[in-house]
Amino acid sequence: MKLPDSPKTPPWLQKIQYITNPLGYMDNAYQRYGDIFNAPIIGNHSRVLLVSDPEGLQQLFTRDSKEFYTPSNGVLQMLVGDNSIFCLEGNRHKRERKLLMPPFHGDRMRGYGQTICDLTEEIFSQLTPGTNFSARSVVQNISIEVILKVVFGIHEGERFHKLKQLMVEWMDSFASPLVSSLLFFPFLRKDFGAKSPWGYFRRLQQQIDQLIYAEIRDKRSKYNPSDTDILTLLMSARDEHGEGMSDEELHDELITLLVAGHETTATAISWALYWVHKQPVILEKLLRELDSLGDSPEPMNIFKLPYLTAVCNETLRIYPVAMLTVPREVKEPVELMGYQLEPGTRVYGCIYLTHRREDLYPQPKEFKPERFLDRQYTPYEFFPFGGGARRCIGEALAIFEMKLVLATILGNYQLELVDNLPVKPQRRGVTIAPAGGVNMVLKERRQNQLFAESTSIST
Numbered sequence: 001m002k003l004p005d006s007p008k009t010p011p012w013l014q015k016i017q018y019i020t021n022p023l024g025y026m027d028n029a030y031q032r033y034g035d036i037f038n039a040p041i042i043g044n045h046s047r048v049l050l051v052s053d054p055e056g057l058q059q060l061f062t063r064d065s066k067e068f069y070t071p072s073n074g075v076l077q078m079l080v081g082d083n084s085i086f087c088l089e090g091n092r093h094k095r096e097r098k099l100l101m102p103p104f105h106g107d108r109m110r111g112y113g114q115t116i117c118d119l120t121e122e123i124f125s126q127l128t129p130g131t132n133f134s135a136r137s138v139v140q141n142i143s144i145e146v147i148l149k150v151v152f153g154i155h156e157g158e159r160f161h162k163l164k165q166l167m168v169e170w171m172d173s174f175a176s177p178l179v180s181s182l183l184f185f186p187f188l189r190k191d192f193g194a195k196s197p198w199g200y201f202r203r204l205q206q207q208i209d210q211l212i213y214a215e216i217r218d219k220r221s222k223y224n225p226s227d228t229d230i231l232t233l234l235m236s237a238r239d240e241h242g243e244g245m246s247d248e249e250l251h252d253e254l255i256t257l258l259v260a261g262h263e264t265t266a267t268a269i270s271w272a273l274y275w276v277h278k279q280p281v282i283l284e285k286l287l288r289e290l291d292s293l294g295d296s297p298e299p300m301n302i303f304k305l306p307y308l309t310a311v312c313n314e315t316l317r318i319y320p321v322a323m324l325t326v327p328r329e330v331k332e333p334v335e336l337m338g339y340q341l342e343p344g345t346r347v348y349g350c351i352y353l354t355h356r357r358e359d360l361y362p363q364p365k366e367f368k369p370e371r372f373l374d375r376q377y378t379p380y381e382f383f384p385f386g387g388g389a390r391r392c393i394g395e396a397l398a399i400f401e402m403k404l405v406l407a408t409i410l411g412n413y414q415l416e417l418v419d420n421l422p423v424k425p426q427r428r429g430v431t432i433a434p435a436g437g438v439n440m441v442l443k444e445r446r447q448n449q450l451f452a453e454s455t456s457i458s459t
């Protein structure tokens with residue numbers, strides 16, 4: 001049976017194009033082959049389909065665990081370990097999702113509002129007016145503190161500072177195209193000592209592992225089942241045989257949440273800062289909307305603001321942090337968009353190409369938050385957090401954090417972009433981030449601050 005068309009260049013060359021210029025590679029393939037094409041760009045598979053047709057995506061997401069399964073994912077597995085939720089399947093995957101969800105939803109999540117605003121204010125207040133800074137680095141500092149303090153319950157102390165510093169260094173190593181290539185070409189992963197790219201990467205990873213294992217040992221020794229941090233929750237869980245999780249399983253889940261939970265959100269917020277400062281009209285509208293809440297607004301009222309919501313959605317549309325979903329592999333022969341797919345075929349939802357469809361998003365290269373006020377998109381037209389059985393479990397927290405951090409920064413500080421040059425998207429590991437990190441300058445504190453006293457925000 002015929003497979004969807006594929007670009008004609010040799011697979012190894014396509015892989016290099018995809019690593020060095022992922023958006024260019026996908027744009028070109030879409031122009032030639034449209035809604036579904038074969039892109040042998042990840043792993044050593046010859047049948048790797050990228051889908052950007054909403055009907056195809058609907059089938060993929062709604063029949064996720066029936067017709068497809070998620071194969072172990074070499075790149076993610078290497079980063080987060082075999083026992084990570086990313087690598088689990090079937091009932092174990094379902095159980096783990098149920099276990100991990102509560103800290104990222106409902107009252108638990110709403111309770112983080114105050115701390116997110118306070119952390120933002122604390123970190124921004126350390127910047128000196130008139131000096132340049134990389135928005136991505138500063139915001140990453142906020143998002144890693146949110147995940148470590150708020151979700152993990154790890155507070156100030158030597159381990160907290162060391163873990164934070166190593167995580168940032170580890171994630172920053174992905175900014176190098178060389179390290180990103182190592183993720184995709186296993187044969188390049190050679191440890192020639194601490195100064196070689198792979199040696200450096202692995203040593204950071206080992207040091208992080210040691211700190212996480214130390215945290216697990218500590219927590220076990222002081223175990224209190226009524227604590228609400230995520231590590232206690234995971235330690236309390238029992239499988240169908242009454243067994244708890246091993247240290248290794250706990251480690252893999254913690255590192256998963258650390259990696260997935262701060263890097264992506266920081267990238268999204270730094271893109272948003274770029275877009276709203278690139279178009280002052282958008283910033284003015286946002287400030288007017290924030291003003292309408294009066295002094296010391298409730299985080300949930302900020303969360304509900306329609307224009308802020310539209311700005312965040314448009315940010316996640318135009319350069320979705322994750323360009324692709326995780327892969328789905330065909331279990332039994334299945335039909336998708338008129339093609340008969342054989343077991344072993346891998347299918348990715350292409351978030352980037354779907355978000356750039358002219359029929360859904362006229363003038364797709366323009367940043368226009370209004371499109372989200374004028375139209376409701378389905379979960380197969382707009383899906384920055386994926387869908388189906390694998391939909392991101394941190395979605396609610398990521399959006400909540402994005403809105404509160406943006407509102408606190410914009411409401412309290414006057415910032416400017418250092419220059420008027422367009423910021424280009426660049427691969428950062430498996431994500432797409434602003435090249436150079438968005439260079440900004442802090443002009444001054446606003447006179448009528450939204451959060452005159454950050455501690456006055458009530459939750």
Ligand code: HEM
Pocket residue numbers: 085086097256257260261262264265268320321322324325326327384385386387388389390391392393394395397398
């Ligand atoms: C802007 C921020 C974020 C973006 C764009 C994002 C995007 C995604 C995407 C596209 C997937 C794959 C979904 C699929 O294949 O259908 C995913 C999965 C996942 N995300 Fe996120 N994510 C973000 C923030 C977070 C946060 C804050 C956390 C946790 C603290 C998190 C934890 C996870 C986990 C654990 C999975 C795996 C779910 C599973 O396999 O069942 N993410 N995310």
